[in-house]
Amino acid sequence: MNAPENTSAVAISGLVKRYGSTTAVDGLDLEMPRGQVLALLGPNGAGKTTTVEICEGFRRADAGTVRVLGCDPVGQHASLRPRVGVMPQGGGAYPAVRAGEMLRLVAACAADPLDPNWLLEVLGLEPALGTPYKRLSGGQQQRLSLACALVGRPELVFLDEPTAGLDTQSRRLVWELLGALRRDGVSVLLTTHLIDEAEALADQVVIVDHGKVVTRGSPAELTADANASQQLRFRAQAGLNVQLLTDALPEGCVVLEGDPGAYVVRGRVDPQVVSTVTSWCAQQGVLAEELRVGRRDLEEVFLELTGRELRS
């Protein structure tokens, strides 16, 4: 049975999922309109994969409601499956199967699939056609998995960490592909812990941590500075005395060294501040590189909200 076209691609409210005493998803709400790209962004263990697997019908929610294209992903799994493409996190092929065999098998399950040979070619898998799956590189396995998710021409795709383990060229290719999906009206829900990926691809970014939505919005909304305070960033040699520089700047400006050699001046950044920073650096005999004034980026929003400590 088909849901009316005006329903959301994905609608989640109050979703809870526990594994023993661990609460993986803790009251998550999410609304994804059709035709959008939504990025579920969060650190490892934030509950992204669990959320996606519940949407895919592979896990049952402990509480809350989930609707995918207007349907119950568990109860109406059979009618949803032809309409939804799934790229799981890792795996998804017989150990000894060749890339072409696997994609042709998945294609045979669809009524009007994309041409598997074309898909293999554009994803750069042609050189690996005769290679058993378990001997493919991680990036090749990822691209085959993406091909399997797309070959049936789905309305909605779930991509769990689609660019994990890909080199830069492949990542660009996947981004381009996701752009084409969006253009052609396919709804895309992807998980990622890569901030630039969420920023480059998504109409809507939902930042999750500890199974909860921390914040959501378009990349522009999320990076718009609530306090209107701008910042100046530059790179120079590591270990400059930031206290000295702070003292040289007007009241209210503060200088921090994030990663070694990456400096941020927070506060009211006016032309005078820029001038002071460059001349102070000149006095130290240091060249301030990549100097730019601007709004905070998504990475900062993310770190602010999810903390700076490492997660396993």
Added chain:
Amino acid sequence: MTDTSTDSRFKPGTFAPRPGTGSAWRMLRVHAKTEATLTLRNGEQLLLTLLIPVALLIGLTVLDVIDMAEPRVDSVAPRIFALAVMSSAFTGQAIALGFDRRYGVLKRLAATALPRWLLVSGRVVAALIVVAIQLLVLGAVALALGWSPSLGGLLWALVLVLLGTLSFGALGVLLGGALKAEVVLALANVIWFVLLLAGGILLMPGALPTGLDVLVAALPSGALTEGLHTVLTTGDAPSFAPFLVLAGWGVLAGLLAIRTTKLS
């Protein structure tokens, strides 16, 4: 959002949604062909399903290690056919399923439009294809060794092989669908070895002491061997017992497997 609409690699409309389920016949054909091809391409599977049975068929016929009526090949062939069915439908199936689960194949297929009944049917058809190939090869070798089966029993043998494949297949799915791949690998091989030696294949129930013979005849290996031996040497219709035993194990394993089989 990066604007990629001008790129030529993906023409507009390339990915326009057109979802739908493929034809059941095509799904079954491609799935079964893929599974059967993978089995026949796998060296360890071939060792188990063809090389060892062929070696045992020749060895037991030529060497006088087990007491058998002459011509020995007439008695050896049915046992080896039963072994071949057990090797591929049970041991091979269990190991393949264990590793397929590890590699996320079942989840992958469960995420396509392939209905669940076809997911099972594809594996069953693949198992039957492999068993057919095994029996053609083993039958040819046996004929070369002078095997002269009772023609009247061939049809019954076919029915027993079919039932045996389904029954052992259900047991294989029960084992391979529930445990970790390494545990499946170890158990499936150990059970194969135990059933070969003590499960009524090398020593048929009739050759065992009273008490033990009843027990072994109630095993799927004992029932299939006994049944095949009867119909292929005498041409008589077999008793109901082997059918009941095989069907019983198959139904029991199938019902349990429905509850215990995990996708990953």
